[in-house]
Amino acid sequence: MALEAVHMPAADATSASPRAPRPVTTESPLVKWLLTAVALAFLAFFLFLPLVAVFAEAFRNGLDAYFAALVEPDALAAIWLTLIVAAISVPLNLVFGLAAAWAIAKHDFKGKSLLLTLIDLPFSVSPVIAGLVFVLLFGAQGYLQPLVAWTGIKIVFAIPGIVLATVFVTLPFVARELIPLMQEQGTGDEEAAVSLGANGWQTFWRVTLPNVKWALLYGVLLCNARAMGEFGAVSVISGKIRGFTNTMPLQIEILYNEYAFSAAFAVSTLLAGLAFVTLGIKAVLEARYAGDIAATGRGRH
Amino acid sequence: MTQALAFKRPSVIPGFGIAFGFTLFYLGAIVLIPLAALILRAAGVGFAEFLTLATDPRVTGALKLSFGASFAAAAINVVFGFLVAWVLVRYDFPGRRLVDAAIDLPFALPTAVAGIALTTLYAPNGWIGSLFTASGPLGFLFGESGLKIAYTPLGIVVALTFVSLPFVVRTVQPVLEEVDIELEQAAATLGANRWQTITRVVLPAIVPALLTGFALALARAVGEYGSVIFIAGNIPYVSEIAPLLIVIRLEEFNYAGATAVAAMMLGISFIMLLVINLIQAWSRRRFGHGA
Amino acid sequence: MPRFRTLALALLVSVGAAMPALAQQTLLNVSYDPTRELYRDYNAAFSKHWQAEGHDAVAVQMSHGGSGAQARTVIDGLDADVVTLALQADIDAIAKATTKIPADWRARLPHNSAPYASTIVFLVRKDNPKGIKDWGDLVKDGVEVITPNPKTSGGARWNYLAAWAYANKAFGNDEAKTKEFVGEIYRHVPVLDTGARGSTTTFVQRGIGDVLLAWENEAFLAIEELGPDQFEIVVPSISILAEPPVALVDGNVDAKGTREVAEAYLNYLYSPEGQTIAAKHFYRPSEPETVTDQALLQRFPDVELVSIDDAQFGGWEKAQPTHFADGGVFDTIFKPAN
Numbered sequence: 010m011a012l013e014a015v016h017m018p019a020a021d022a023t024s025a026s027p028r029a030p031r032p033v034t035t036e037s038p039l040v041k042w043l044l045t046a047v048a049l050a051f052l053a054f055f056l057f058l059p060l061v062a063v064f065a066e067a068f069r070n071g072l073d074a075y076f077a078a079l080v081e082p083d084a085l086a087a088i089w090l091t092l093i094v095a096a097i098s099v100p101l102n103l104v105f106g107l108a109a110a111w112a113i114a115k116h117d118f119k120g121k122s123l124l125l126t127l128i129d130l131p132f133s134v135s136p137v138i139a140g141l142v143f144v145l146l147f148g149a150q151g152y153l154q155p156l157v158a159w160t161g162i163k164i165v166f167a168i169p170g171i172v173l174a175t176v177f178v179t180l181p182f183v184a185r186e187l188i189p190l191m192q193e194q195g196t197g198d199e200e201a202a203v204s205l206g207a208n209g210w211q212t213f214w215r216v217t218l219p220n221v222k223w224a225l226l227y228g229v230l231l232c233n234a235r236a237m238g239e240f241g242a243v244s245v246i247s248g249k250i251r252g253f254t255n256t257m258p259l260q261i262e263i264l265y266n267e268y269a270f271s272a273a274f275a276v277s278t279l280l281a282g283l284a285f286v287t288l289g290i291k292a293v294l295e296a297r298y299a300g301d302i303a304a305t306g307r308g309r310h
Numbered sequence: 311m312t313q314a315l316a317f318k319r320p321s322v323i324p325g326f327g328i329a330f331g332f333t334l335f336y337l338g339a340i341v342l343i344p345l346a347a348l349i350l351r352a353a354g355v356g357f358a359e360f361l362t363l364a365t366d367p368r369v370t371g372a373l374k375l376s377f378g379a380s381f382a383a384a385a386i387n388v389v390f391g392f393l394v395a396w397v398l399v400r401y402d403f404p405g406r407r408l409v410d411a412a413i414d415l416p417f418a419l420p421t422a423v424a425g426i427a428l429t430t431l432y433a434p435n436g437w438i439g440s441l442f443t444a445s446g447p448l449g450f451l452f453g454e455s456g457l458k459i460a461y462t463p464l465g466i467v468v469a470l471t472f473v474s475l476p477f478v479v480r481t482v483q484p485v486l487e488e489v490d491i492e493l494e495q496a497a498a499t500l501g502a503n504r505w506q507t508i509t510r511v512v513l514p515a516i517v518p519a520l521l522t523g524f525a526l527a528l529a530r531a532v533g534e535y536g537s538v539i540f541i542a543g544n545i546p547y548v549s550e551i552a553p554l555l556i557v558i559r560l561e562e563f564n565y566a567g568a569t570a571v572a573a574m575m576l577g578i579s580f581i582m583l584l585v586i587n588l589i590q591a592w593s594r595r596r597f598g599h600g601a
Numbered sequence: 602m603p604r605f606r607t608l609a610l611a612l613l614v615s616v617g618a619a620m621p622a623l624a625q626q627t628l629l630n631v632s633y634d635p636t637r638e639l640y641r642d643y644n645a646a647f648s649k650h651w652q653a654e655g656h657d658a659v660a661v662q663m664s665h666g667g668s669g670a671q672a673r674t675v676i677d678g679l680d681a682d683v684v685t686l687a688l689q690a691d692i693d694a695i696a697k698a699t700t701k702i703p704a705d706w707r708a709r710l711p712h713n714s715a716p717y718a719s720t721i722v723f724l725v726r727k728d729n730p731k732g733i734k735d736w737g738d739l740v741k742d743g744v745e746v747i748t749p750n751p752k753t754s755g756g757a758r759w760n761y762l763a764a765w766a767y768a769n770k771a772f773g774n775d776e777a778k779t780k781e782f783v784g785e786i787y788r789h790v791p792v793l794d795t796g797a798r799g800s801t802t803t804f805v806q807r808g809i810g811d812v813l814l815a816w817e818n819e820a821f822l823a824i825e826e827l828g829p830d831q832f833e834i835v836v837p838s839i840s841i842l843a844e845p846p847v848a849l850v851d852g853n854v855d856a857k858g859t860r861e862v863a864e865a866y867l868n869y870l871y872s873p874e875g876q877t878i879a880a881k882h883f884y885r886p887s888e889p890e891t892v893t894d895q896a897l898l899q900r901f902p903d904v905e906l907v908s909i910d911d912a913q914f915g916g917w918e919k920a921q922p923t924h925f926a927d928g929g930v931f932d933t934i935f936k937p938a939n
Contacts, residue, residue: 059424
């Protein structure tokens with residue numbers, strides 16, 4: 010196949026940014042304009058307008074009400090708990106994602122598709138069930154209840170349970186972002202590095218990681234977004250004790266059910282603020298790797 | 311690790327043992343043991359009741375709706391997600407970075423908020439829904455009664471498209487960023503027109519990523535509950551999704567029944583995902599470099 | 602990676618800090634959805650009362666959710682001191698699945714352990730454009746009814762039973778006709794939300810439907826919070842006496858050493874102060890004569906109320922499996938006609 014050579018990243022050295030004007034590899038302005046318009050129209054219906062609706066509701070009662078909703082003690086407790094849970098779950102899944110991607114994309118073994126499918130599985134489990142399985146294991150009637158009683162660690166209706174459920178629902182993100190890209194890139198770079206005398210860690214840190222930085226970033230961002238936004242699984246396992254085991258999504262539901270619509274949406278806008286975190290991290294990474302690009306002569310991609 | 315090596319093709323790249331071992335351990339602890347508990351509990355209903363459940367028209371109807379709507383949503387996302395990724399990677403336009411950053415938000419918004427926001431928009435009195443009612447400006451396109459979006463299966467597709475939107479965009483985007491411009495140049499030099507270059511050079515390179523995105527979007531949509539119940543109408547046999555049946559069983563304190571429906575969904579999802587992953591592995595061997 | 606270490610440390614400290622707060626002597630009241638406002642007031646009043654009696658201050662933690670889901674969390678180990686749920690059946694389920702509540706829990710407090718009651722009324726749009734006066738009007742052509750799913754919402758079961766009580770009386774105990782009438786009501790339901798407040802939102806915010814079947818206290822609250830000039834309450838000729846029960850979770854209070862304060866917490870619900878707070882939040886007090894502000898009672902319209910213990914239902918022990926279990930009467934309503 011002519012495509013055999015498509016992704017030899019080592020051959021990328023001379024290519025420049027894809028956005029530079031390049032007549033033979035881009036479309037006519039009209040096509041460009043049209044495609045952009047269609048893409049934005051799709052996003053308008055399915056992304057921007059829902060977001061506008063959230064913000065419109067949040068500010069319906071004015072700025073004062075907006076900020077009052079955010080500094081309410083129960084809301085603060087929920088925000089803090091959400092941050093803790095995400096700060097534990099995301100790094101765990103990051104390490105898992107890197108290990109799984111390394112094993113699957115850089116090596117060849119039997120049963121790879123099966124392993125991949127097992128990694129995908131948590132997505133297809135309904136969130137309510139994702140929470141329930143841990144109740145079935147660690148709850149008062151659970152299969153591992155004796156273990157819980159013996160160690161004396163509270164799992165369900167406490168932080169460990171919330172973390173477990175969150176790790177479960179966000180497990181595939183980092184792995185699934187990395188694997189297609191790392192498979193696409195092949196093993197040429199790593200083989201070259203190893204044959205030049207690099208050990209495993211050096212190869213990983215200096216060759217593989219820079220190659221996958223964008224996929225890694227997207228994986229972490231998605232994982233974090235979902236970890237902070239997860240409702241169903243957490244609602245089953247949290248016990249919903251106000252001010253103690255309520256995460257932000259649970260607090261939002263409570264506010265909504267109290268007819269405090271604009272307060273509910275106000276807390277939601279904090280989660281929408283994650284977009285700005287994304288924006289910031291991307292800018293920082295781009296600036297950071299701009300230096301590397303100059304030093305190594307490697308292209309942005 | 312000799313056992314692990316027996317089924318593995320030799321490679322100079324180190325670290326397989328530890329990476330593979332950790333992957334299995336973590337997957338086992340977080341996913342497989344809990345799911346085993348689920349299956350164990352579901353087995354409590356016994357084979358006869360499981361069969362009754364699996365053939366109950368209400369259950370099969372809900373499963374059909376859940377998987378059908380999810381399939382539609384994932385298909386919509388493959389087409390438009392690819393387009394969005396393409397536009398974000400290849401073109402520049404005002405606000406591109408902001409649009410790019412907003413792509414992940416459907417995950418960050420709690421599903422209930424998403425459901426409420428979407429219902430606000432797509433209900434007959436909402437900004438978008440009102441366009442399609444009988445008296446709305448676009449309603450005539452859909453016959454006398456207009457088009458009802460919220461509280462119909464169509465509304466379910468809308469909600470599922472929203473909650474699974476980031477998958478295709480975010481799996482295609484990094485691969486698209488890696489696609490070598492030189493190859494496109496080479497193709498163009500060799501006389502291929504732009505359409506041929508894209509369909510024969512670019513597309514094959516991103517097909518695995520597209521399939522991954524499709525599989526993930528499908529999987530996510532099938533299990534979705536929180537956003538759908540606000541917009542679905544939840545009428546049995548019409549707009550009742552399978553996860554709602556699970557919740558109903560739980561309300562009856564019928565854990566076995568709930569886990570049985572969940573196990574059924576899990577089984578179907580597992581087979582679907584496995585098939586997609588096998589197709590993907592095959593297409594990679596066929597078109598990409600045989601990893 | 603010093604930054605990571607600092608973060609990890611900060612996390613450990615914060616998790617550690619959260620633990621003693623949970624371990625303090627506090628009460629946990631696991632309740633259902635529409636009682637948020639009621640218990641917010643009541644908890645403040647009770648803490649004051651408890652301290653005035655010479656005890657240490659007590660903090661009451663609240664957990665709200667769907668009544669059935671809340672019962673499940675207690676079964677699965679949430680250490681509630683007291684449960685205040687929507688249905689007797691939900692507390693029965695806890696008593697049955699665990700040994701934490703004795704089977705005869707209803708007899709331990711006055712009025713079958715129900716310190717307050719409510720009933721089901723109609724919420725209609727301003728000036729009642731469809732002229733809805735009673736249950737019979739719900740099945741008229743073109744009338745859309747909003748009610749949540751009895752399978753997922755405790756409150757919705759009372760709606761269903763109230764309709765049943767009307768039909769049972771109207772058709773003189775003819776079960777087939779009663780069933781047909783109740784089924785007809787649900788065929789007028791365009792959106793079957795999973796919870797009571799979801800239905801309120803569908804009716805009020807989305808403008809769907811002509812009449813909302815709601816708890817009396819929810820209907821009053823909806824008018825108060827969402828638009829006094831947009832909706833009206835219609836009281837039907839007959840309705841159900843909905844008695845949300847409360848119970849002490851013996852197994853938990855004995856393990857935690859909170860029995861005394863938990864018992865006092867429930868008993869205080871029957872005090873004049875407790876009854877007045879209930880009335881303030883539109884719950885009908887079980888001992889109305891003790892309410893300190895009798896004007897509060899004027900707000901409750903007179904209506905014929907049928908109890909769940911009436912012969913046509915035979916108590917929750919019978920009504921629950923007959924009507925709401927898997928394959929019960931409710932499930933047959935939506936079966937497509939073959």
